[in-house]
Amino acid sequence: GNSVTQMEGPVTLSEEAFLTINCTYTATGYPSLFWYVQYPGEGLQLLLKATKADDKGSNKGFEATYRKETTSFHLEKGSVQVSDSAVYFCALRNTGFQKLVFGTGTRLLVSP
Amino acid sequence: EPEVTQTPSHQVTQMGQEVILRCVPISNHLYFYWYRQILGQKVEFLVSFYNNEISEKSEIFDDQFSVERPDGSNFTLKIRSTKLEDSAMYFCASNQRGSETQYFGPGTRLLVL
Numbered sequence: 431g432n433s434v435t436q437m438e439g440p441v442t443l444s445e446e447a448f449l450t451i452n453c454t455y456t457a458t459g460y461p462s463l464f465w466y467v468q469y470p471g472e473g474l475q476l477l478l479k480a481t482k483a484d485d486k487g488s489n490k491g492f493e494a495t496y497r498k499e500t501t502s503f504h505l506e507k508g509s510v511q512v513s514d515s516a517v518y519f520c521a522l523r524n525t526g527f528q529k530l531v532f533g534t535g536t537r538l539l540v541s542p
Numbered sequence: 543e544p545e546v547t548q549t550p551s552h553q554v555t556q557m558g559q560e561v562i563l564r565c566v567p568i569s570n571h572l573y574f575y576w577y578r579q580i581l582g583q584k585v586e587f588l589v590s591f592y593n594n595e596i597s598e599k600s601e602i603f604d605d606q607f608s609v610e611r612p613d614g615s616n617f618t619l620k621i622r623s624t625k626l627e628d629s630a631m632y633f634c635a636s637n638q639r640g641s642e643t644q645y646f647g648p649g650t651r652l653l654v655l
Binding site for chain 2: 462464466471472473474475476479481519521523527528529530531532533534535
């Protein structure tokens with residue numbers, strides 16, 4: 431079946447630190463991969479996506495590269511800000527399906 | 543910017559009662575979804591809806607659940623007889639045809655006592 435595994439949180443960083451949130455997936459086909467972010471009190475927002483192997487998604491300084499060989503889609507940012515504090519969800523959508531399959535989410539806390 | 547809205551933001555109900563959760567998807571979107579997240583667990587897919595019918599549903603979406611698009615704007619999730627384990631955050635989402643990006647609402651937190 432299809433599944434997504436994310437690293438446990440919370441991840442606590444100081445401002446300007448480097449961020450990595452690990453995400454690996456299992457899928458029977460050729461999925462598209464996503465990172466969604468949820469700020470306090472808000473819904474899930476698409477942060478970035480990649481639709482095929484070796485694609486790199488990027489947005490707001492965040493990046494993730496679709497690695498088929500390691501079935502991974504790790505989220506990175508070179509210098510986090512306090513405003514990046516949120517819950518980050520990795521997700522996949524497999525070919526032929528509309529539904530998203532989510533990981534458990536990783537809470538990021540950035541302190542000044 | 544257009545957004546998905548959901549009402550109510552919080553709902554408390556007694557076990558066995560019926561609840562209806564409401565969503566207004568983005569106006570030109572054609573695909574609609576419900577997901578839920580039990581506290582501390584994954585966001586789980588419940589159902590997708592297109593062209594006035596269910597296009598996909600999960601094992602969670604049993605006979606206690608139903609969805610409806612009663613008019614041109616609302617999309618509802620009904621739980622006929624709530625159970626304690628239905629307590630969760632319920633998210634509505636929508637997307638355009640040809641787009642993979644699903645836009646999510648802020649969620650309705652349902653508490654069943």
